[in-house]
Amino acid sequence: MSEPLSYLGVALARPKVGFFELSSCEGCQLQLLNNEATLLDFLNLVEIVNFREGMSERGDNYDIAFVEGSVTRKDEITRLTEIRKNAKILVALGSCACFGGVNQLKNRFRDLDWVKKEVYGDFPIETMEVHPLADFVQVDLSIFGCPIKKEEVERIVTDLVVGKTVRHPEYPVCMECKANENICLFELGEPCLGPVTRAGCDAWCTSNRRGCWGCRGPAEGANLKQLEKIMHTYGFDREIILDRLECFGGFASFTQTAPTQDKKSPARRKKS
Amino acid sequence: MKLSCEINVHHLTRVEGHGNISISIKNGVVKKAQWEVVETPRFFEAMLVGKHWENAPYICGRICGICSIGHTLASIRAVENAFGITPSPQTASLRLLLKHMETLQSHILHLYFLAAPDFLGAGSVLPLAKTNPQEVQRALRLKLLANDACDIIGGRRLHPTRTVVGGFTMLPEKSQLEKIRQRLMASIPDLLASAELFKTFAIPDFSRETEFVSLKGDTGYPFIGGGLVSTDGVVKKESQYRAMTNEYCTEGFTSKLSKLSRRSFAVGALARLNNNFTLLHPTAREISKFLGLVPVNHNPYMCNVAQLVECVHVVLDSVRLIDTLLGSPWQEPRRQVKAKKGEGVGAVEVPRGILYHYYKFDKDGKVTKADCVIPTSQNHANILHDIEALASQYARTGKQDREIELLAEMLVRAYDPCISCSVH
Numbered sequence: 242m243s244e245p246l247s248y249l250g251v252a253l254a255r256p257k258v259g260f261f262e263l264s265s266c267e268g269c270q271l272q273l274l275n276n277e278a279t280l281l282d283f284l285n286l287v288e289i290v291n292f293r294e295g296m297s298e299r300g301d302n303y304d305i306a307f308v309e310g311s312v313t314r315k316d317e318i319t320r321l322t323e324i325r326k327n328a329k330i331l332v333a334l335g336s337c338a339c340f341g342g343v344n345q346l347k348n349r350f351r352d353l354d355w356v357k358k359e360v361y362g363d364f365p366i367e368t369m370e371v372h373p374l375a376d377f378v379q380v381d382l383s384i385f386g387c388p389i390k391k392e393e394v395e396r397i398v399t400d401l402v403v404g405k406t407v408r409h410p411e412y413p414v415c416m417e418c419k420a421n422e423n424i425c426l427f428e429l430g431e432p433c434l435g436p437v438t439r440a441g442c443d444a445w446c447t448s449n450r451r452g453c454w455g456c457r458g459p460a461e462g463a464n465l466k467q468l469e470k471i472m473h474t475y476g477f478d479r480e481i482i483l484d485r486l487e488c489f490g491g492f493a494s495f496t497q498t499a500p501t502q503d504k505k506s507p508a509r510r511k512k513s
Numbered sequence: 514m515k516l517s518c519e520i521n522v523h524h525l526t527r528v529e530g531h532g533n534i535s536i537s538i539k540n541g542v543v544k545k546a547q548w549e550v551v552e553t554p555r556f557f558e559a560m561l562v563g564k565h566w567e568n569a570p571y572i573c574g575r576i577c578g579i580c581s582i583g584h585t586l587a588s589i590r591a592v593e594n595a596f597g598i599t600p601s602p603q604t605a606s607l608r609l610l611l612k613h614m615e616t617l618q619s620h621i622l623h624l625y626f627l628a629a630p631d632f633l634g635a636g637s638v639l640p641l642a643k644t645n646p647q648e649v650q651r652a653l654r655l656k657l658l659a660n661d662a663c664d665i666i667g668g669r670r671l672h673p674t675r676t677v678v679g680g681f682t683m684l685p686e687k688s689q690l691e692k693i694r695q696r697l698m699a700s701i702p703d704l705l706a707s708a709e710l711f712k713t714f715a716i717p718d719f720s721r722e723t724e725f726v727s728l729k730g731d732t733g734y735p736f737i738g739g740g741l742v743s744t745d746g747v748v749k750k751e752s753q754y755r756a757m758t759n760e761y762c763t764e765g766f767t768s769k770l771s772k773l774s775r776r777s778f779a780v781g782a783l784a785r786l787n788n789n790f791t792l793l794h795p796t797a798r799e800i801s802k803f804l805g806l807v808p809v810n811h812n813p814y815m816c817n818v819a820q821l822v823e824c825v826h827v828v829l830d831s832v833r834l835i836d837t838l839l840g841s842p843w844q845e846p847r848r849q850v851k852a853k854k855g856e857g858v859g860a861v862e863v864p865r866g867i868l869y870h871y872y873k874f875d876k877d878g879k880v881t882k883a884d885c886v887i888p889t890s891q892n893h894a895n896i897l898h899d900i901e902a903l904a905s906q907y908a909r910t911g912k913q914d915r916e917i918e919l920l921a922e923m924l925v926r927a928y929d930p931c932i933s934c935s936v937h
Contacts, residue, residue, distance in 0.1 A: 262933075263553070264553040264555055264933075265578070265933065266575055266576060266577050266578035266581070266933060266934070267529050267530065267578040267579075267933055268575075268577070268578020268579070268581065268671050268672065269578070270578070271578045271579060271622075271671065272671060274622065274626065275656075275660055275670055275671065277653040277654075277656050277657035277660065278653075278657060280653065281642060281653075284639065284642070289639065292637075293524060293526045293527075294526075294527065294528070294529060295526075295527065295626060295627075295637055295638065295639075296526060296527065296636055296637030296638075296639060297526045297527060297630070297636035297637060298636045298637065299526070313553045313554075313555065314553045317553065342575075343555075343557075343560065343572055343575045344555050346560040346572070347555075347556045347559055347560050349560075349563075350559065355559075356556050356559040357556075359556075359558060359559040359562065360554065360556050360558050360559050361554075361762060361769075362762070364762035366554060366767065368553070368554060368556070387575065387672065388578070388669075388671045388672050431682075445669065445674065446668075446669075446674045449668035449669070449674040449675050449682060449683055450675070450682035450683045451668065451674040451675065451677075451682050454571065480565065481565070484564065484565060484567075484568055488568075488571075488572070
């Protein structure tokens with residue numbers, strides 16, 4: 242377990258890594274522990290100095306910081322800025338960190354006070370509009386997905402350790418889905434964002450006959466207009482497409498879901 | 514003798530989410546004993562308003578990274594109850610099997626990775642990989658089995674893909690279930706070895722009389738739906754969950770808190786076991802007795818033991834479920850869903866205790882109101898009162914700061930809190 246590693250005959254340094262979480266379900270970090278078969282090898286590749294969910298020791302001398310979650314309160318900006326200062330490489334881990342994730346669904350509402358009241362009544366509670374990490378600090382690398390795919394994280398971390406360039410697929414989930422020889426979900430009456438969402442998950446949902454909800458954000462050159470046309474042909478209404486496009490925040494530039502309605506009510510509920 | 518101490522644990526480690534412990538004792542008198550929850554709220558209940566019903570399980574499963582399957586199943590049950598859909602026996606069996614495997618995965622994660630290091634004098638599981646390789650390999654084997662089974666049944670171990678209102682999008686191959694059955698049988702020695710290991714752990718001697726709330730089983734140890742019960746004698750229907758949880762907000766907690774007959778109550782493995790001991794698989798019951806756990810037990814540290822007992826139960830019950838499923842041909846996996854105006858509650862026993870999802874829909878099946886009551890939020894007040902009692906118990910004994918700090922940390926960890934979930 243502790244023999245020195247080498248790659249192409251070159252000795253590798255074990256980078257010190259830290260895992261941190263802002264507003265999130267912490268599922269992306271847990272995905273790493275969920276990889277039982279290769280967990281110990283993975284741990285050999287890096288030196289974990291900060292992983293609050295898994296260990297008591299904490300250190301601030303890390304080379305790579307993996308940050309999960311989105312920013313939803315002011316103190317998180319301070320924490321994030323600190324982490325950025327300490328880290329050589331800052332990685333946004335998962336859709337919440339990359340795009341705001343499901344958390345940003347609360348941005349649909351124009352009136353943040355209505356959101357607070359809906360959940361907490363008159364009890365004072367601090368929150369703000371949800372932001373991805375990149376709105377506040379420089380993000381060196383993004384790992385997409387809700388949840389992240391552990392094999393992909395391991396590949397990316399390995400690439401980082403051996404000094405390779407990290408690349409994401411530019412093509413959409415549809416390609417991987419076809420390669421997996423699945424029946425097209427449109428034919429089964431299931432709405433799907435596979436044609437426009439960035440691949441890399443090996444068509445995780447669609448191979449399980451669940452339509453893609455776009456958690457990895459748009460593929461290069463995603464053609465949303467064409468998608469809407471196809472979905473319309475198959476009888477899915479705009480609402481169904483919009484539900485998926487706005488779910489994780491990756492398609493924010495396409496959907497323009499900026500709340501514009503009566504401030505006391507949810508934006509889209511009043512639309513009709 | 515040392516009779517004063519100051520303990521401040523900021524962002525307690527080896528728990529899910531962010532919580533702080535502070536204890537101040539002066540001359541043998543407790544000045545302060547606080548459990549604080551500082552996690553940021555995500556406002557899931559507001560997010561759902563105006564959304565079409567099919568969004569509910571998809572979005573709400575993402576409340577939690579450990580028990581996403583439980584959240585998804587509670588959410589699905591609430592929607593199905595609102596629309597008057599009864600799952601087929603096949604769907605019910607598959608859901609329970611999936612639930613069991615999540616329980617196993619989550620309990621093993623907690624027992625070995627989060628709790629055990631305290632009992633073995635380590636800061637995390639990492640050094641244990643060297644000092645206790647057998648134990649770590651055993652934990653990884655059990656967790657891998659549970660996670661593989663979740664992949665096969667739910668499509669994915671975290672944020673499942675196949676679970677939908679009306680049933681499943683896809684069924685596992687029967688040969689896959691057979692393999693899981695074999696691995697479950699092969700895991701029994703690992704569970705027995707785990708029991709032997711936990712038998713050697715010094716469980717802190719502490720107890721405080723507590724009201725325990727859980728589902729009440731009729732014929733089986735309860736996990737999905739049914740009546741609600743407390744050890745103080747409160748009995749309610751699933752639809753009356755609000756009268757069982759009485760949520761309120763208070764300073765120091767971004768999560769809501771709950772109470773019932775007393776100032777606080779507890780949910781979780783210990784509560785389930787205290788209320789349903791006779792419904793455990795006989796072998797699980799034997800192991801419970803072997804580990805000194807007989808109801809009603811009021812020592813919160815015994816929650817660890819209760820989780821281990823439940824691991825045995827869910828493994829053996831899963832074998833039974835697989836045998837039932839393999840005994841008949843696959844039926845259509847998914848029922849048609851017709852939305853209608855109405856409201857529904859789904860109560861599910863997730864690893865950390867009883868979880869409720871509630872939704873109200875308009876005639877188009879859009880959410881007009883959502884409410885999720887999380888096990889850990891129901892436990893927070895009880896954790897707080899336990900810490901107070903723990904501090905007074907040790908205030909007079911003159912223990913070192915670090916000892917009291919560790920006992921307090923272990924106490925919170927015993928509840929296996931899922932703090933970000935509790936705030937959601």
